[in-house]
Amino acid sequence: MATFVLVHGSWLGGWAWERVAPVLRASGHTVLCPSLAPAAPGVGLSTHIAEVVALIDTHDLTNVVLVGHSYGGMVITGAGYERPHRIRQLVYLDAYLPSPGQSAFDLQPVLRDACDAAAALRPVREAWLIPPFGFEAMGLTPADLKWVTARARPLSRATHEEPLPGPAPGHPHLPTTYIRFGASPFFADAANTALRRGARVLTIEDAAHLAPITDHESLCAALGRTS
Template sequence: MLVHGSWGGGWIWSRLAPLLVAAGHQVYAPTLPGLAERANDPRDASIGLSEHIDDLAGLLERADLTGVTLVGHSYGGMVTTGVAARLPERVAALVHLDAFTPLPGQSCFDLVPWLTDVFAELSEGGGTARPLDPAALGVDDPDDVDWLRAHSTAMPVRTHQEPLPGPALPDTLPVTFIRCLRFDAFAATADDFRARGLPVAELDCHHFAQVSRPAELASLLLTAAPPATEVSASAGASPETKAKAGIRAEAEVRADTGAGAPPGARVEAGAGVETGAGVETGIGAPPSNAKPENGTVARSGAVDCSEGSARSEGLAGIGGTA
């Protein structure tokens, strides 16, 4: 389950998702309320962290998902932490991708105080903040900058003001932190993980590893996740159950590397990628003729993630590779 950060949407995972699909994993990349194709909701200005946690938790419950690896990028770490604490019986592992790692009672603004001023400068009035320019987050490829600018949408400010509700995460849940070395906001978080003996991995990239280093990131995620056979919807989930969850089972939508990908996407999926894979979108399902920007499902194939310079520390004990 891939959960985007501020100003994002399920679209931001379009380089990474095919690699995980090719490795045999069922992949969901939902868009949170008030953003991307779910923007212009009458509730936009009042949407907070609690609404995002409720929304994602509802997806797991309606689809009857178990054995889930939750991956939260940036602000998405606030949401995945809340969901994992609420539904620990459904979550196998938690991965923070250059993300917030809050305790109950902490907000984004508490953890990174300078964000308060940033959001004030970006305020559109009415409780939303326009997107922060991706160049300010270290993105230096002009095509990537243009693509991120074109897709990003305003963020409800309350999502960053509202503290994480309880309960706390269970101590037994495997948790990994992946730090993007060319963005310093979460350097102290990575150091804290190391000090507590928790696994940390590093990627030599800016804040959006899923855009600039999809193959290397896929390799790290496949190490952090349990085997693909354990990460799936319940085998007995009926079409009716999936329909209630908002999932279009086996919709024939192309899942090739061009689906929703920015110009020059470097998706190295190797042999076995199914171009007619079923798409299960969960939240914010697009029309049946849309490209799969909100989640792709397949159960075969292989992925070559041997390139790149990803470094990991202590990941081997978290779970088998797919």
């Protein structure tokens, strides 16, 4: 049985795994679903990486399957650099797959443009925030859209602007699986990058970007194949 640490994507929280975690636990796995620090001055990618590292250390976790959805791919990459000896595998779910020195905005300039356009309509004092947007295009039912929208929260812009720190010299290569969501248009380039890097790539053909909510049974089956 595996120890899964599930890291959520932009604007979400540990609650985004409410349909996934019970299924994995019922199969005998240990599952932790942290909520990353909310928007505040000084909170950036490095903050979230440090939180996941601290979770692993505090619980003395080993043999971890570290899973990142969407923006969570940035976070698990950095945590993998910090604690490679405690991690069995990195699993990316329709997620960023960065190299050292890259930010989320570097990987998706169109997102930077959208955030810039939205920021131009808000007071200058709120320019450091990225409010939630785009859930209407992510395959949610009306009920789930209402649920997600009510719980989503802004991000600090630094989460997407801050470049990924590099690993220490001699950092070991960690086994990697990339799970592509076939009905999502957002991370096709990342899946191709994963293939070029020699990662195992799985596809859930009809899954939308918020598959932890919309397609949790298929996602759990795929995660079971990574453990």
